[in-house]
Amino acid sequence: QVQLVESGGGLVQTGGSLRLSCAVSGRTFSSYVMGWFRQAPGKAREFVGGISRSGDVTKYADSVKGRFTISRDNAENTVYLQMNSLKPEDTAVYYCAAQILRTGVIGPTTPNAWEYWGQGTQVTVSS
Numbered sequence: 001q002v003q004l005v006e007s008g009g010g011l012v013q014t015g016g017s018l019r020l021s022c023a024v025s026g027r028t029f030s031s032y033v034m035g036w037f038r039q040a041p042g043k044a045r046e047f048v049g050g051i052s053r054s055g056d057v058t059k060y061a062d063s064v065k066g067r068f069t070i071s072r073d074n075a076e077n078t079v080y081l082q083m084n085s086l087k088p089e090d091t092a093v094y095y096c097a098a099q100i101l102r103t104g105v106i107g108p109t110t111p112n113a114w115e116y117w118g119q120g121t122q123v124t125v126s127s
Contacts, residue, residue, distance in 0.1 A: 002026050002116045004096045009121030012086055016125070020081040022096030022118055029077040030054075033099040033106050035114060036070060036081045038092035038123075045095070047109035051079065057105045064090075086125045093120040 008020040020036070035050035049060045049070040058070050069082040079096060097114035101107045 002028075002032075002098060004098060004116055004118035006094065006096045006118045006121040009094060009123045011124045011126060013126050014087060016086050017082070017084045018086065018123060020083070020094055020096075020121060020123075022079045022081075024077045024079070024096075024098065026077070030074040031100075032116075033101050034070075034072055034079040035097045035099060035106075035109075036079075037095045037097055037111060037114075038090075039095070039120075040092040043092075045111045047111075048094070049081065050099075050106045050109065052105045053101075059106050059109070061109075083123070086123075088125050088127045090123060091125050092123060094123050095120045 003025040006022045036048040037045050038048050039045040051058050051070045051072050055072045067085045072079040096118040098116040099107050099114045107113050
């Protein structure tokens with residue numbers, strides 16, 4: 001059983017920064033594509049960013065490009081999301097997710113293409 005546990009959320013002012021972490025249990029962390037999603041109240045869950053198994057390829061939603069950076073440490077079974085220049089519209093519950101991929105580097109970014117999920121961590125950006 002794979003378990004994902006996010007941490008690092010909180011309240012921050014506009015323009016501030018936060019770093020989210022996601023610790024993943026199990027010995028096969030390096031075999032998963034990892035990603036971050038978010039869900040604001042009343043809205044659908046949306047893709048934020050993804051990182052390949054080796055960590056050398058990343059992909060971001062247009063809304064966060066240049067502000068957010070995803071990284072991973074395969075020795076520590078952890079994936080990170082560094083969020084800078086935060087805006088009120090970034091307010092959401094942020095979820096870590098793992099994807100099993102047979103071919104390719106990062107698979108589809110729709111939520112149903114990701115197999116494992118964390119419980120989420122709240123990020124609130126005040127104006």
